[in-house]
Amino acid sequence: xxxxxxxxxxxxxxxxxxxxxxxxxxxxxxxxxxxxxxxxxxxxxxxxxxxxxxxxxxxxxxxxxxxxxxxxxxxxxxxxxxxxxxxxxxxxxxxxxxxxxxxxxxxxxxxxxxxxxxxxxxxxxxxxxxxxxxxxxxxxxxxxxxxxxxxxxxxxxxxxxxxxxxxxxxxxxxxxxxxxxxxxxxxxxxxxxxxxxxxxxxxxxx
Amino acid sequence: xxxxxxxxxxxxxxxxxxxxxxxxxxxxxxxxxxxxxxxxxxxxxxxxxxxxxxxxxxxxxxxxxxxxxxxxxxxxxxxxxxxxxxxxxxxxxxxxxxxxxxxxxxxxxxxxxxxxxxxxxxxxxxxxxxxxxxxxxxxxxxxxxxxxxxxxxxxxxxxxxxxxxxxxxxxxxxxxxxxxxxxxxxxxxxxxxxxxxxxxxxxxxxxxxxxxxxxxxxxxxxxxxxxxxxxxxxxxxxxxxxxxxxxxxxxxxxxxxxxxxxxxxxxxxxxxxxxxxxxxxxxxxxxxxxxxxxxxxxxxxxxxxxxxxxxx
Numbered sequence: 001x002x003x004x005x006x007x008x009x010x011x012x013x014x015x016x017x018x019x020x021x022x023x024x025x026x027x028x029x030x031x032x033x034x035x036x037x038x039x040x041x042x043x044x045x046x047x048x049x050x051x052x053x054x055x056x057x058x059x060x061x062x063x064x065x066x067x068x069x070x071x072x073x074x075x076x077x078x079x080x081x082x083x084x085x086x087x088x089x090x091x092x093x094x095x096x097x098x099x100x101x102x103x104x105x106x107x108x109x110x111x112x113x114x115x116x117x118x119x120x121x122x123x124x125x126x127x128x129x130x131x132x133x134x135x136x137x138x139x140x141x142x143x144x145x146x147x148x149x150x151x152x153x154x155x156x157x158x159x160x161x162x163x164x165x166x167x168x169x170x171x172x173x174x175x176x177x178x179x180x181x182x183x184x185x186x187x188x189x190x191x192x193x194x195x196x197x198x199x200x201x202x203x204x205x206x
Numbered sequence: 207x208x209x210x211x212x213x214x215x216x217x218x219x220x221x222x223x224x225x226x227x228x229x230x231x232x233x234x235x236x237x238x239x240x241x242x243x244x245x246x247x248x249x250x251x252x253x254x255x256x257x258x259x260x261x262x263x264x265x266x267x268x269x270x271x272x273x274x275x276x277x278x279x280x281x282x283x284x285x286x287x288x289x290x291x292x293x294x295x296x297x298x299x300x301x302x303x304x305x306x307x308x309x310x311x312x313x314x315x316x317x318x319x320x321x322x323x324x325x326x327x328x329x330x331x332x333x334x335x336x337x338x339x340x341x342x343x344x345x346x347x348x349x350x351x352x353x354x355x356x357x358x359x360x361x362x363x364x365x366x367x368x369x370x371x372x373x374x375x376x377x378x379x380x381x382x383x384x385x386x387x388x389x390x391x392x393x394x395x396x397x398x399x400x401x402x403x404x405x406x407x408x409x410x411x412x413x414x415x416x417x418x419x420x421x422x423x424x425x426x427x428x429x430x431x432x433x434x435x436x437x438x439x440x441x442x443x444x445x446x447x448x449x450x451x452x453x454x455x456x457x458x459x460x461x462x463x464x465x466x467x468x469x470x471x472x473x474x475x476x477x478x479x480x481x482x483x484x485x486x487x488x489x490x491x492x493x494x495x496x497x498x499x500x501x502x503x504x505x506x507x508x509x510x511x512x513x514x515x516x517x518x
Contacts (some may be wrong), residue, residue: 046302057489085335085336085497086339086497086499087473087477087496087497087498087499088470088473088498088499088500088501089499089501090499090501110375125346127342127345127346127379127380127382128339128342128343129339129342139494140495140497141493141494141495144326145324146322146334146338146368146372147338147371147372147375147498148375150339150372151397152376153339156295161243164348167238179333187501189516190507190510205413
């Protein structure tokens with residue numbers, strides 16, 4: 001009889017132990033709050049553009065000075081002005097400047113800067129990470145999900161495509177003098193300064 | 207009384223096991239990879255093993271055969287055999303989390319290579335290719351090459367892997383802006399060359415009038431090319447892959463493949479092994495995630511690249 005009672009008690013203890021470790025309780029309000037906390041890349045991109053990217057563009061190096069540095073001391077240029085979230089060869093640069101439009105095609109406008117450098121500004125293929133990464137403000141670990149980070153780049157590009165470019169594209173013509181600010185990419189291992197394409201964030205026809 | 211003793215022993219046994227696991231970490235690194243049926247992952251695993259050995263560690267490569275249950279067995283083995291770190295290429299972004307947590311609970315750091323697990327805290331660090339950005343570049347090149355018009359096919363990788371969707375979303379983040387490009391079929395071939403060929407054969411039956419195929423990796427791209435060649439359509443259909451595998455690099459030189467995106471498995475594998483070494487030596491402040499840049503390879507810059515990387 002005594003043995004039986006001990007056996008029952010032990011069995012009960014095992015059942016309680018397993019049940020205790022199998023079930024947990026959370027406040028419903030906490031679960032709902034966690035579910036409601038969905039990242040909004042469009043809202044993030046809007047705030048980033050207005051509060052961080054445009055101020056960074058205002059403080060960006062002048063195109064002629066930056067290109068001179070990249071020609072003469074590329075290692076210094078990459079170190080002081082290049083940014084990227086990834087390990088690798090691609091680095092992004094913020095830039096601003098002035099120039100005269102020399103030609104226009106379906107993908108770009110081409111210009112000569114006041115320092116006689118030839119550049120092109122993208123008007124069709126506004127894609128990629130240049131505007132997200134060039135200021136060096138955002139880091140990978142700001143986001144728990146990689147897709148949120150990717151979506152921020154896509155949403156910033158979308159704002160440029162829908163808000164920055166249409167008024168510019170509808171008016172710009174050969175011979176116009178413009179002010180521009182934006183970002184471009186360079187490959188450190190295969191440096192090519194003759195084909196720089198700027199993804200714009202601010203464009204003004206003077 | 208005998209039964210009670212056995213019962214008590216059964217209850218206490220798991221705790222005894224846990225104790226012995228945490229105290230027995232040796233200077234060994236386990237390399238657990240999703241599959242060794244794809245040369246890219248063989249290169250990843252062997253590079254990680256070589257780097258770990260060069261740092262003075264004993265290593266063993268475990269092949270999960272794209273099966274999370276087998277992967278779980280490998281983690282159990284690695285934990286019970288006293289491996290001090292796991293260099294890990296997960297099979298399933300969600301399904302592999304439990305395995306990483308198991309190692310974490312046993313006090314063993316896990317460094318993910320190339321593929322991520324959907325948990326910000328499970329792995330010690332995740333060293334990943336920036337697949338999305340690589341496919342944004344491929345998407346731009348795709349639009350320019352097709353002049354933004356025509357029917358195309360997308361062949362996806364393993365649907366449970368985040369890289370599959372990062373690549374697909376990167377590609378579509380560009381291509382979907384062009385209404386002249388119409389995706390007539392989207393199907394998975396599990397990153398497998400033979401399945402890529404079978405899927406392409408099947409799609410060609412229903413859609414013989416395609417102009418391009420975007421594949422989530424080079425193995426599937428080569429399989430798709432085989433199917434197109436067998437159907438006499440290889441010259442009319444542009445094939446794009448992803449990885450930078452040897453046969454795709456040769457394929458670009460031969461005009462079979464239009465473009466691929468070069469990942470750098472050597473960088474990922476060596477970084478993972480270096481991090482594990484640093485962990486053994488006491489470092490604990492690892493970035494939760496590191497992205498490794500991906501570079502587009504086309505006929506224009508093919509001479510800068512070799513399989514799995516750049517020419518030195």
